[in-house]
Amino acid sequence: MLRRLAPAATAVALLLTGCTTPGPGPDAPARNSAPVTDPAEDDLLKTAQLTLVTRCLARQGLALPTRTHSTEDPRLQSALFGTGPSELSLTLPTGATVTAHTDGCLADALHTLYGDQRRWFHAQVTVNNLRALAADRMKTDPAHRAAMARWTDCAATRPRGTLPDRVPPAVADRCAVQSGLMDVRARLEPAELARVRAERRDQLTTYQQLRTRALRRASALIGAQPAITIQPKGTEGT
Amino acid sequence: MTLKHSLAGAAAALLLATGGLALAPPAGAADCPSGHFCTWENANFDGQRANWSGDDGWWESWIADEDSSWANHGVSGPGVKDHVKVFSRAHQGGHMTICLAPGQEVGYNGAANDNGDSHTWAMSC
Numbered sequence: 001m002l003r004r005l006a007p008a009a010t011a012v013a014l015l016l017t018g019c020t021t022p023g024p025g026p027d028a029p030a031r032n033s034a035p036v037t038d039p040a041e042d043d044l045l046k047t048a049q050l051t052l053v054t055r056c057l058a059r060q061g062l063a064l065p066t067r068t069h070s071t072e073d074p075r076l077q078s079a080l081f082g083t084g085p086s087e088l089s090l091t092l093p094t095g096a097t098v099t100a101h102t103d104g105c106l107a108d109a110l111h112t113l114y115g116d117q118r119r120w121f122h123a124q125v126t127v128n129n130l131r132a133l134a135a136d137r138m139k140t141d142p143a144h145r146a147a148m149a150r151w152t153d154c155a156a157t158r159p160r161g162t163l164p165d166r167v168p169p170a171v172a173d174r175c176a177v178q179s180g181l182m183d184v185r186a187r188l189e190p191a192e193l194a195r196v197r198a199e200r201r202d203q204l205t206t207y208q209q210l211r212t213r214a215l216r217r218a219s220a221l222i223g224a225q226p227a228i229t230i231q232p233k234g235t236e237g238t
Numbered sequence: 239m240t241l242k243h244s245l246a247g248a249a250a251a252l253l254l255a256t257g258g259l260a261l262a263p264p265a266g267a268a269d270c271p272s273g274h275f276c277t278w279e280n281a282n283f284d285g286q287r288a289n290w291s292g293d294d295g296w297w298e299s300w301i302a303d304e305d306s307s308w309a310n311h312g313v314s315g316p317g318v319k320d321h322v323k324v325f326s327r328a329h330q331g332g333h334m335t336i337c338l339a340p341g342q343e344v345g346y347n348g349a350a351n352d353n354g355d356s357h358t359w360a361m362s363c
Contacts, residue, residue, distance in 0.1 A: 064313055071291075132333075
């Protein structure tokens, strides 16, 4: 991934010199699945995020990793991702407790773009894991259970020498087709996804609202690049 | 290592070290190189760590289905796949168990640790 930073920097430079258009308005639909986001919008947000992070690091005499800077540098890690206990936390219905920091250059950038890092964190973590939640719920469906049992039988037949818990990807994929598991999932997922989306409608709305705000911010930031003045850390976006 | 084992181990270690104070949270962001996705065999970013800057469709056996905590320390930029999707394969026949944006970490999963078998970086979840 780090290798991608060089082209990314070039892309930033290109974007910074050109015009950027803001994305569609707050009513951008997100009904059918986990939100399908516009790649151009994603890029605008990521460009703005990279710009803010780079500036924040520069103020501390740091830079994003390059071939000459170790990615293991603990100073860089702390400056980017924060220190102390993580302040943000959300336990998903699937059992995972997702956490993040409110300090560090990444948190600063998110706060600047989205206006409220805490609200954004809750909405983003929820929305980003709707599909995982739907997949988790599907497992209790009788058709899914039956297909899963067939998959397990299928996967038990595999080359000598493989460990009991180690199903090679090719075997897992073949068995997913043969057992009908893939078909069952494809059949169950739309309804399950619609259910979890309906249950989390408030978070989906917040997600869209904050993303729209961030797109406006990003446009202003990138468009007005030379005139932007850096505020002291912690006062941005308030 | 299962979560139960890991927590019991951590608790025992802490009891030895402190004489019985409550479990302390990690001192900072998880120790995971910038630009990498990391997973640990124990909860709370403890024990042996695996880390990747790219995708891995089949984790090595020591960490596959042994993963108990995770961190996405990816760095965003235009055109950069900065989200990480973790998939279970051996036990579920392959579905996404979690998707993490940069800076997001999971110290433990009460329901589904020791489950991961592969991951991919993606533009979004």
